[in-house]
Amino acid sequence: MKDNVCRMVIREVGMQGKPCRQNRIGWIGRKAAIIIGVALLCAGAIPLSAQTDDKDFPNQPIRVIVPNTPGGPPDMTVRIMAPKLSIALGQPIVVDNRAGGGGIIGAVAVANAKPDGYTWLFSAATQVKNPVFNKNANYDAIRDFTAVTMAAQNFGQAFLTHPSVPAKTVQELIAYAKQHPAKLTYGSAGVATASHIPAEIFKQMTSTDILAVQYKGAALAMNALLSGEIDILFVGPPTALPHIQSGKLRALAMTGSKRWKGLPDVPTLQECGLKGFNIVNWFGLWLPAGASPKIVTRIYTDVAKVLTEPDIIEQFDNLALEPVGLKPAEFNQFVAKDAVEIARIARMLKLQPK
Numbered sequence: 001m002k003d004n005v006c007r008m009v010i011r012e013v014g015m016q017g018k019p020c021r022q023n024r025i026g027w028i029g030r031k032a033a034i035i036i037g038v039a040l041l042c043a044g045a046i047p048l049s050a051q052t053d054d055k056d057f058p059n060q061p062i063r064v065i066v067p068n069t070p071g072g073p074p075d076m077t078v079r080i081m082a083p084k085l086s087i088a089l090g091q092p093i094v095v096d097n098r099a100g101g102g103g104i105i106g107a108v109a110v111a112n113a114k115p116d117g118y119t120w121l122f123s124a125a126t127q128v129k130n131p132v133f134n135k136n137a138n139y140d141a142i143r144d145f146t147a148v149t150m151a152a153q154n155f156g157q158a159f160l161t162h163p164s165v166p167a168k169t170v171q172e173l174i175a176y177a178k179q180h181p182a183k184l185t186y187g188s189a190g191v192a193t194a195s196h197i198p199a200e201i202f203k204q205m206t207s208t209d210i211l212a213v214q215y216k217g218a219a220l221a222m223n224a225l226l227s228g229e230i231d232i233l234f235v236g237p238p239t240a241l242p243h244i245q246s247g248k249l250r251a252l253a254m255t256g257s258k259r260w261k262g263l264p265d266v267p268t269l270q271e272c273g274l275k276g277f278n279i280v281n282w283f284g285l286w287l288p289a290g291a292s293p294k295i296v297t298r299i300y301t302d303v304a305k306v307l308t309e310p311d312i313i314e315q316f317d318n319l320a321l322e323p324v325g326l327k328p329a330e331f332n333q334f335v336a337k338d339a340v341e342i343a344r345i346a347r348m349l350k351l352q353p354k
Helices: 002-014 021-044 073-089 101-111 126-133 170-179 197-206 218-227 237-245 293-306 310-318 328-348
Strands: 062-066 093-097 119-124 145-154 158-161 185-188 211-214 232-235 250-254 282-288 321-323
Touching: 062 073, 062 101, 073 093, 073 119, 073 145, 073 282, 073 293, 073 310, 101 119, 101 126, 101 282, 119 126, 119 145, 126 328, 145 293, 145 328, 158 237, 170 250, 185 218, 197 232, 197 328, 218 232, 218 237, 232 237, 237 250, 282 293, 293 328, 310 321
Parallel strands: 062 093, 062 119, 185 211, 185 232
Antiparallel strands: 119 282, 145 282, 145 321, 158 232, 158 250
């Protein structure tokens, strides 16, 4: 409609007859005002993306929404990178924790934000899991976001047992569980969590009957394991490390495909005979859907450089993380494949969205 108004007004101005000499100055002033007004009106008809020069990005602070509480793995990961990213981009980076709904609230906030590059989402694999396992996840992990990069992934969960369990290896535990069906218990922080899925897949692959005990959070599950209330727990290596070193807990394996140098003597489940067992958590960066490719490339390039810094690599390793830095297209493909795999796991374990 604005285009039609522009053409109509310009046509009317062009059709004006020549004014008399005495009113010519006033007529020229009115004509100039009309033309200026038309120019401003027409400018409003130009898409916002066309008015914004990507070369100026960034020229204001950047907000990174983390859909988890402070101190969690995604939060700690992005805060390690933030100072150097701020220097690289020349703008402050503000971490905004939007916890709630298992990560849904923060994700939706980014999905609804302007795709101008100033609102980021930094989240874990739950970003892809939520639409599969949570009925309240009213977003699409691919359609509603622009993938930038997978920044890091961990070495999986540590497979822990209480010392009272008469098994010092994975094979011994499998044998014991088969000899004593439904005697062993494992702790879970909830359906589809990092403590739940590895345990259920382990049961499927080994044909063992191990009972699940649900807790309201990983901290309560860890306390239950330390007290001997449960026998098994899958938990992040940094959380487990001090208890392993003190002898309060025993680490049988890791769920990833590679050993972590923080626990060099702890094998992977693949090494223990469970071929194909590779469950890790990963952390990625997204923008809202529709973000400019130039802005995406700029952000990705700076993130990729930061991930090569020796001190960043060292800090990541202390959290049992390794830098990744997938290119935007690669990350988008990975997310699509991961969504398919998560849906397959949900069907295999007969897990319904709740």
